[in-house]
Amino acid sequence: MLQRLINQLYGIHIQEEFKHGPYSACQDQNNLYLLIPVGAMEEDSVIELERLTSHLKQYGDASVCQFLKSKDGKNIVEWEQSRYCVLAKASSETRPLKRLGRKLAKFHYRGRAVPFEIRNINRIGMWKTFWEQRLNQMENVWNGQIMQSPENEFERLFIESFPYYMGLTENAIQYLSDTELDDQPAFVDSGTVCHERFSVQTWGDSLTMKNPFDWVFDHCARDLAEWTRERYFHNIKTYEPAVRQFYQDYATITTLSSFSWRLVYARLLFPLHYFECIEDYYITGSEQQRHVSEERLKKYLDQTREHEEFLRDFFTLAEVPTRRYQIPEVEWLKR
Structure with a gap:
């Protein structure tokens, strides 16, 4: 499909089609092309993403994918009753990513210099609302369950476990609220280009690709916390050296404020892993996937003590000057 679409709507002749992550992709001598389904995404959001790619490219980021205009100058095309964008990335760069923390800090630095207002993909100041909504939705499901005997x-x-994670979520919300009340943002706390969920895999390995459809506009703490969360759960026994190095590398470009560190910690306190596990179970219609969710939940509950130790020791691991910054701890985790 992609070959015909690229040929007819963009005038580019491609011989081979393949998968690049979740996307259909193809390649010519100069570029790699990704086909991005945009569904019902508003055109204004796509325009914002295109402006961000142009800004980052202008500021020296060569690994950002660019929007390809169709032959009639459009960002979004329709093909077989679906809407798509095509992204292009020069395919010459094949160096593996090293010192990811430093590269992320540069990415955030460039993103803070965005000279125009971001509206559609802006997530600044919205964490508390999202967390409260998610907690209320799950509490409603839980209330329905406790009125009847469990089926499995x-x-x-x-x-049995939800009251604990409800308390942890309330801790995260309170920690975030206290930060916004008690601390003052610095320049480093300005909004920047972030990712829905940043991880080791987000930018690829041998070919570094920054896909604008991964982006939101938010505080840099979002990416830092989500990378850390992913590394911790990737292997709870061996995460420490990678996390320590990541923050050391980030600090070679950017010094985080106390406000930044408190936002990172609030986001780590929020038990996203638990919410996603429960939600995945109730959303899927597959018995196999439900079994996978059950095994995940058992693992998380078995690892509760290790997770509490991770939260208790995070500031020490990341070498945060908590006394100088007067960063509060969560008292019950210290016991």
């Missing part, structure tokens, strides 16, 4: 092991574990 997953439901029993959910009924």
Whole structure:
């Protein structure tokens, strides 16, 4: 499909089609092309993403994908009753990513210099609302479950474990609220280009690709916390050296403020792993996927003590000057 689409709507002749991550992709001598389904995404959001790619490219980021205009000058094209964008990236760069923390800090630095207002993909100041909504939705499900006997092991574990994770979520919301009340943002706390969920895999390995459809406009703490969360759960026994090095590398470009560190910690306190596990179970219609969710939940509950130690020791691991910055700790984690 992609070959015909690229040929007819963009006038580019491609011989081979393949998968690049979740996307259909193809390549010519100069560029790699990705086909991005945009569904019902508003055109204004796509325009914002295109402006951000141009800004980052202008500021020296060569690994950002660029929007390809169709033959009639459009960003969004329609093909077989669906809407798509095509992204292009020069395919010459094949160096593996090193010192990811430093590269992310440069990315954030460039993103803070955006000279225009971001509206559609802006997430600044919205964490508390999102967390409260998610907590209320899950509490409603839980209330429905406790009125009846659990039908299986997953439901029993959910009924028993939710009060603990509700408390942890309330801790995260309170920590965030206290930060916004007690601390003052610095320049480093300005909004920047971030990712929905930043991880080791986000930019690829041998070919560094920064896909604008991964982006939101938010505080840099979002990317830092989500990378850290992913590394911790990737292997709870061996995460420490990678996390320590990541923050050391980030600090070679950017010094985080106390406000930044407190936002990172608030986001780590929010038990996203638990929410996603429960949500995945109830959303899927597949018994196999439900079994996977049940095994994940059992693992998370078995690792509760290790997770508490991770939260307790995070500031020490990341070498945060908590006394100088007067960063509060969560008292019950210290016990």
